[in-house]
Amino acid sequence: MGDDLYFTKDHNQVRRAVRDFVKKEINPYVDEWEEKGMIPLHDLFKKMGDLGFLGIRYDEKYGGMGLDYWYELIFLEEMAHTPCGGVPMAVAVQTNMATPAIADFGSEYLKQTYLTPAIKGDMVAAIAVTEPDAGSDVAALKSFARKEGDHYILNGSKTYITNGIQADFLTLLARTSDEPGYNSFSLFVVPTDLEGFAVSKKLDKLGMRSSDTAELFFDNVKIPAQNLIGVEGEGFVQQMMQFQHERFAAIPIGYIGVVDIINETIEYLKGRIVFGKPLIAKQVLRHRIAEWLAEAEALKQLTYHIVQMKMEGQDVTKQISMGKLLSGQLLVKVADGCLQMYGGMGFMNEMRVSRFFRDTKLLAIGGGANEVMCEIISKTAGL
Amino acid sequence: MSSDLIFTKDHEMVRKSIRDFVNKEINPNVDEWEEKGLTPLNDLFKKMGDLGFLGIRYDEKNGGEGLDYWYELVFLEEIARIHCGGIPMAIAVQSCMATPSIEQFGSDYLKETYLKGALKGDLVAAIAITEPDAGSDVAALKSFATKQGDHYLLNGSKTYITNGTQADFLTLLARTSDDPGYHSFSLFVVPTDIKGFAVSKKLDKMGMRSSDTAELYFDNMKIPAENLIGVEGEGFIHQMMQFQHERFAVLPLTYIGIEEMIKETVKYIKERIVFGKPLISKQVLRHRIAQWLAENEAIKHLSYHIVRMKMKGQDATKEISMGKLLAGNLVNKVADGCLQMHGGMGFMNEMRISRSFRDSRLTSIGGGASEVMCEIIAKTSGI
Numbered sequence: 001m002g003d004d005l006y007f008t009k010d011h012n013q014v015r016r017a018v019r020d021f022v023k024k025e026i027n028p029y030v031d032e033w034e035e036k037g038m039i040p041l042h043d044l045f046k047k048m049g050d051l052g053f054l055g056i057r058y059d060e061k062y063g064g065m066g067l068d069y070w071y072e073l074i075f076l077e078e079m080a081h082t083p084c085g086g087v088p089m090a091v092a093v094q095t096n097m098a099t100p101a102i103a104d105f106g107s108e109y110l111k112q113t114y115l116t117p118a119i120k121g122d123m124v125a126a127i128a129v130t131e132p133d134a135g136s137d138v139a140a141l142k143s144f145a146r147k148e149g150d151h152y153i154l155n156g157s158k159t160y161i162t163n164g165i166q167a168d169f170l171t172l173l174a175r176t177s178d179e180p181g182y183n184s185f186s187l188f189v190v191p192t193d194l195e196g197f198a199v200s201k202k203l204d205k206l207g208m209r210s211s212d213t214a215e216l217f218f219d220n221v222k223i224p225a226q227n228l229i230g231v232e233g234e235g236f237v238q239q240m241m242q243f244q245h246e247r248f249a250a251i252p253i254g255y256i257g258v259v260d261i262i263n264e265t266i267e268y269l270k271g272r273i274v275f276g277k278p279l280i281a282k283q284v285l286r287h288r289i290a291e292w293l294a295e296a297e298a299l300k301q302l303t304y305h306i307v308q309m310k311m312e313g314q315d316v317t318k319q320i321s322m323g324k325l326l327s328g329q330l331l332v333k334v335a336d337g338c339l340q341m342y343g344g345m346g347f348m349n350e351m352r353v354s355r356f357f358r359d360t361k362l363l364a365i366g367g368g369a370n371e372v373m374c375e376i377i378s379k380t381a382g383l
Numbered sequence: 384m385s386s387d388l389i390f391t392k393d394h395e396m397v398r399k400s401i402r403d404f405v406n407k408e409i410n411p412n413v414d415e416w417e418e419k420g421l422t423p424l425n426d427l428f429k430k431m432g433d434l435g436f437l438g439i440r441y442d443e444k445n446g447g448e449g450l451d452y453w454y455e456l457v458f459l460e461e462i463a464r465i466h467c468g469g470i471p472m473a474i475a476v477q478s479c480m481a482t483p484s485i486e487q488f489g490s491d492y493l494k495e496t497y498l499k500g501a502l503k504g505d506l507v508a509a510i511a512i513t514e515p516d517a518g519s520d521v522a523a524l525k526s527f528a529t530k531q532g533d534h535y536l537l538n539g540s541k542t543y544i545t546n547g548t549q550a551d552f553l554t555l556l557a558r559t560s561d562d563p564g565y566h567s568f569s570l571f572v573v574p575t576d577i578k579g580f581a582v583s584k585k586l587d588k589m590g591m592r593s594s595d596t597a598e599l600y601f602d603n604m605k606i607p608a609e610n611l612i613g614v615e616g617e618g619f620i621h622q623m624m625q626f627q628h629e630r631f632a633v634l635p636l637t638y639i640g641i642e643e644m645i646k647e648t649v650k651y652i653k654e655r656i657v658f659g660k661p662l663i664s665k666q667v668l669r670h671r672i673a674q675w676l677a678e679n680e681a682i683k684h685l686s687y688h689i690v691r692m693k694m695k696g697q698d699a700t701k702e703i704s705m706g707k708l709l710a711g712n713l714v715n716k717v718a719d720g721c722l723q724m725h726g727g728m729g730f731m732n733e734m735r736i737s738r739s740f741r742d743s744r745l746t747s748i749g750g751g752a753s754e755v756m757c758e759i760i761a762k763t764s765g766i
Contacts, residue, residue, distance in 0.1 A: 294756075294760060322681070377676055
């Protein structure tokens with residue numbers, strides 16, 4: 001309630017267009033893609049790119065729609081209605097995780113060659129930061145890009161890379177110096193058709209099954225020097241800023257996904273007769289749901305506040321970390337609680353709640369674990 | 384940070400004048416009033432009335448300031464910084480709990496005679512709903528007002544009445560019919576100088592000690608018929624609307640109270656050396672605090688959303704109930720957790736945290752218990 005305070009007719013038109021697309025072009029295929037463990041990303045992204053969905057907030061010069069953060073929020077809210085986590089995640093990698101750094105720090109060449117096709121849906125992007133020995137502890141990265149004349153020689157490996165099997169290019173963070181500290185890393189655009197690139201493994205996951213996840217290997221990959229994003233040595237700092245877009249994208253699903261699964265659970269509880277009465281008649285279940293709804297509403301309003309801050313160009317690191325923390329926790333709690341309310345039926349793979357339960361666990365881990373969010377909140381709050 | 388998106392210079396001016404008043408006229412006396420179990424309300428309210436603080440959002444023609452809900456919020460946020468819960472509560476009774484229905488439904492006579500007096504600080508008000516056998520279950524009320532010519536004869540009792548030993552008038556809900564259902568109640572202004580009124584007991588409480596709480600007794604009190612607020616039989620409905628103002632007031636009082644508690648605790652654990660290091664260096668404590676800060680921030684922005692809804696005249700019953708539920712739950716958790724971080728020192732009455740712990744426990748009970756909030760959320764969500 002009260003959504004009319006934030007959204008105009010123009011917003012609602014965009015919302016409707018995204019919603020229609022999700023219903024027609026995504027939802028009917030979700031079960032098949034989940035089963036296959038793969039979404040045909042080139043097909044899907046091309047369709048989305050043609051409609052302008054992949055570059056909502058990006059400059060029209062690069063094929064974007066030139067809209068603002070409120071429209072991006074609407075896009076994320078509508079994607080979150082998809083009845084699985086894998087597809088929205090794959091899309092968000094393209095729009096919010098692998099491309100913001102190119103738009104913010106990339107050269108005109110990189111924008112024309114990689115950002116524009118990513119926005120049009122002609123190229124699939126992935127973000128390659130995590131390594132077998134470096135997840136949330138980004139500074140522990142070992143992949144190394146050594147400058148040699150007009151190129152860099154990249155060696156190393158990356159893991160847990162969403163869209164990694166299908167990606168045309170990676171936005172990749174590697175060491176460019178052995179010096180300790182945060183100024184020894186650089187961000188690159190790494191095309192996957194270069195010699196020495198290999199998908200070493202397609203990873204098998206608990207959830208997010210429709211989204212492909214890869215372990216990647218780099219053996220003397222020759223990256224043109226012009227593929228450096230921004231300034232050499234500033235990649236860590238640039239990635240920290242890119243992370244804000246990634247983490248923000250993890251918040252709308254917190255209040256949209258939770259309310260969707262609650263609504264589905266309520267319908268189930270209304271039809272499920274136990275001891276002669278519908279299960280919804282049990283006060284303990286209704287109160288549990290009421291509390292989840294309250295938490296979802298508060299999270300939503302924190303999110304809208306973040307959008308307002310972003311619109312004013314304010315630093316939202318603390319608020320985004322708070323939102324991501326709460327989103328991950330609420331999803332995990334509600335997924336578990338709703339599955340419980342379904343009883344044995346909730347344990348069956350045919351029910352959406354079992355997929356929701358498996359998919360949502362990642363929201364408390366990916367893009368910076370809950371514990372990392374707590375560290376950031378502590379630091380930014382001066383603790 | 385980011386509060387500049389919401390508050391203007393005019394808001395900040397009002398904020399500053401209230402903050403100055405709290406620091407000069409209230410905080411230096413809190414310990415004494417807590418000790419006595421009584422705040423000199425006629426004195427305090429007169430001073431506040433002279434400055435226009437008691438009628439921020441009320442019409443100027445009734446002695447108010449004619450400002451809007453944002454200013455009321457600012458007022459509530461600032462009185463939340465008083466060094467105890469009892470005084471903010473006593474003030475909120477005057478401005479948000481006992482007077483809204485007189486403004487909304489009362490005759491010109493009632494506004495002139497009681498509302499004006501309350502806003503000027505000449506009269507102390509109390510809200511008299513709860514009875515020994517009827518708390519959250521308002522419909523179980525037994526106090527009865529029988530119409531007899533140009534007056535009503537009131538018999539019965541009320542309990543847990545804040546400001547009750549000092550009040551000049553009560554805004555009181557009583558039965559006016561034995562019929563079952565919600566149309567058998569009426570709201571009255573009951574002056575306490577009418578014969579038959581008695582304070583049967585001054586109640587002794589765990590916390591909120593500076594605020595006086597009374598059990599009241601009515602023995603054939605003759606209430607002039609013109610003291611009926613609004614329509615006979617509609618008192619229950621009038622009171623449900625008045626409750627929204629009361630419950631809303633709880634939100635700023637709580638999220639600011641939580642901020643203050645955390646601030647004081649952080650200060651303490653920065654100075655407290657344990658095993659050779661300040662206690663704040665313990666990650667488990669920092670993460671616990673980070674979690675509370677995130678939850679509190681979400682409640683704050685839900686509250687701001689509610690103000691926006693109120694400004695547009697929208698029904699905020701569901702959102703207010705959500706906010707009160709979350710605020711009550713969180714303050715219980717934070718008060719307990721902060722006291723824990725103070726260790727043995729937190730158990731000493733000289734520490735503000737021990738008072739906060741005792742005072743804040745009322746939040747999830749008064750003005751409708753958490754369980755009642757869950758019922759309202761469930762109903763308004765169609766569960």
